[in-house]
Amino acid sequence: MPAGAARADNPVVQTIYTADPAPMVYNGRVYLYTGHDEDGSTYFTMKDWRVFSSADMVNWTDHGSPMSISTFSWASQDAWAGHTVYRNGKFYWYVPVKDRASGQMAIGVGVSTSPTGPFSDALGRPLVRNGEIDPNVFIDDDGQAYLYWGNPNLWYVKLNSDMISYSGSPTQIPLTTAGFGTRTGNASRPTLYEEAPWVYKRGSLYYNVYAAKCCSEYIAYSTAPGPTGPWTFRGTVMPTQGSSFTNHPGIVDFNGGSYFFYHNGALPGGGGFTRSVAVEKFSYNADGTIPVMNMTTTGAPQIGTLNPYVRQEAETIAWESGVETEPSTEGGMNVGFIENGDYIKVKGVGFGSGASSFSARVASAASGGRIELRLGGTGGTLVGTCTVPGTGGWQSWTTVTCPVSGATGTQDLYLRFTGGSGNLFNVNWWQF
Structure with missing residues (x-):
C-alpha cells in the first residue's frame, strides 16, 4: 500500500466490511456495534452483527460476532441496522430482521450480561412488527425509555423499564417539512427523513440525527424540546459523499470529546453493499448546533497511548x-x-x-x-x-x-x- 494510505485510520475496521454503526460508551471504552456486509455483496446480504471496542478511538479490538440471524429462531434473514443500550446490568441489542411467519421486517431484542456477548433472544418473538426498520433506543433523564424506528415513516413507543415490553401503542411522529426539511421530486415523501434515526439529549435539547433523502443519502438532523417533538429541522451534518448510497449516523460523547460515526465504501472492493464504518471527532457550536462534517481518511485523534507492557x-x-x-x-x-x-x-x-x-x-x-x-x-x-x-x-x-x-x-x-x-x-x- 502507498505510505499515505498506511497512515490512515478511517475506516476503523479493515478486516471485514462493516455498516450501520451504533457506538455505546461503557466502563471507559467505546463499544461499536455494527452490521456486517458479506464480501462481494450485490445486495444488503447480512447474516450477523459484530462488536469492536476501543479505549483510545484509534486502536480497535475485534470481539467477533456475538449475535446472528440464527439467534432469533423466528427470523429468516436480514441482519440489518441495530442499536445497543445498557440498563439493569444488561445490554439490550435492538435489531431489524425479517419475520419468517409474516415476511415483514420486525424488531427483535438480543440480551447479554456482557457488552461483547454472547447475546440471546430476549423474547422469542418480535418486540414490534410493522414492516419498518432501523431501531434506536433513548433513555431519558427521568428513566423513561423510547424506541424509535422507521422507513418510510418515523415511529416511537415507550418502553417499560424491563426494556423488552412497552406501554401504549406505537405512535407515528408527524413528518412535517418544518420538522424534517423539504424533499423535492418525491410526492410520497415530502420531507428529507429517510431512515436511521439516532435520538439523544444534550443539555435540555433533544437531537434526532438521521439519514436524509435517497438515493444517495446524506446525514441531517432536527431538534426538539421533548423526546417526541415537536421537531425542528436544523440542516446537514454530513453531505452526500463516500461511494456508498446509504449512510447511517451514531453519536457519542467519550472522554471529553464528541464523536460522529458513519459508513462509506472506502475500502478496496467497497461500495453501496460493501460498506465500512468510520469516525470523526467534532465540537458542537456555541448555540448547540452540529457542525457540517466531511469524511476523512484521518479519523479521530488518539486519546493517550497504548501500553505495550500488558497483554x-x-x-x-x-x-x-x-x-x-x-x-x-x-x-x-x-x-x-x-x-x-x-x-x-x-x-x-x-x-x-x-x-x-x-x-x-x-x-x-x-x-x-x-x-x-x-x-x-x-x-x-x-x-x-x-x-x-x-x-x-x-x-x-x-x-x-x-x-x-x-x-x-x-x-x-x-x-x-x-x-x-x-x-x-x-x-x-x-x-x-
Whole structure:
C-alpha cells in the first residue's frame, strides 16, 4: 500500500466490511456495534452483527460476532441496522430482521450480561412488527425509555423499564417539512427523513440525527424540546459523499470529546453493499448546533497511548493489510490468514524508556515465519524479529519470545509478517 494510505485510520475496521454503526460508551471504552456486509455483496446480504471496542478511538479490538440471524429462531434473514443500550446490568441489542411467519421486517431484542456477548433472544418473538426498520433506543433523564424506528415513516413507543415490553401503542411522529426539511421530486415523501434515526439529549435539547433523502443519502438532523417533538429541522451534518448510497449516523460523547460515526465504501472492493464504518471527532457550536462534517481518511485523534507492557490482543488494530480475524480456541479472537508481507499497525504505543523483549502467542499448521517489529512504517526501524515455528495446528498455541532494542518513546508499531508462500501462522496476543 502507498505510505499515505498506511497512515490512515478511517475506516476503523479493515478486516471485514462493516455498516450501520451504533457506538455505546461503557466502563471507559467505546463499544461499536455494527452490521456486517458479506464480501462481494450485490445486495444488503447480512447474516450477523459484530462488536469492536476501543479505549483510545484509534486502536480497535475485534470481539467477533456475538449475535446472528440464527439467534432469533423466528427470523429468516436480514441482519440489518441495530442499536445497543445498557440498563439493569444488561445490554439490550435492538435489531431489524425479517419475520419468517409474516415476511415483514420486525424488531427483535438480543440480551447479554456482557457488552461483547454472547447475546440471546430476549423474547422469542418480535418486540414490534410493522414492516419498518432501523431501531434506536433513548433513555431519558427521568428513566423513561423510547424506541424509535422507521422507513418510510418515523415511529416511537415507550418502553417499560424491563426494556423488552412497552406501554401504549406505537405512535407515528408527524413528518412535517418544518420538522424534517423539504424533499423535492418525491410526492410520497415530502420531507428529507429517510431512515436511521439516532435520538439523544444534550443539555435540555433533544437531537434526532438521521439519514436524509435517497438515493444517495446524506446525514441531517432536527431538534426538539421533548423526546417526541415537536421537531425542528436544523440542516446537514454530513453531505452526500463516500461511494456508498446509504449512510447511517451514531453519536457519542467519550472522554471529553464528541464523536460522529458513519459508513462509506472506502475500502478496496467497497461500495453501496460493501460498506465500512468510520469516525470523526467534532465540537458542537456555541448555540448547540452540529457542525457540517466531511469524511476523512484521518479519523479521530488518539486519546493517550497504548501500553505495550500488558497483554494486548493481536486483533487490536489501528490499520492492517492482508490479515483477517477468527474465533480462537483460547477465547476471543485471533489474527489469521497471515501471508508474506501482511502487517498490523498499532498506533501510539508508549514504550517509555525502552522495551527489552517481545512475546507473542502463535500457532501454525504450516512451517511458520517471522514477526518483524518495526517503528513508524512497514519499512521503518527494525527493533526485533521473532521466529514463529510450526506448531502442528492453526489452534495449537505456543509462546515465542525475542530480544528488542531501540523501542523507546511513543511510536506507531508495525507487526510485519514474513515467510514463505500461503498462510504462515496465527497470532492471538502479544506483549513487550
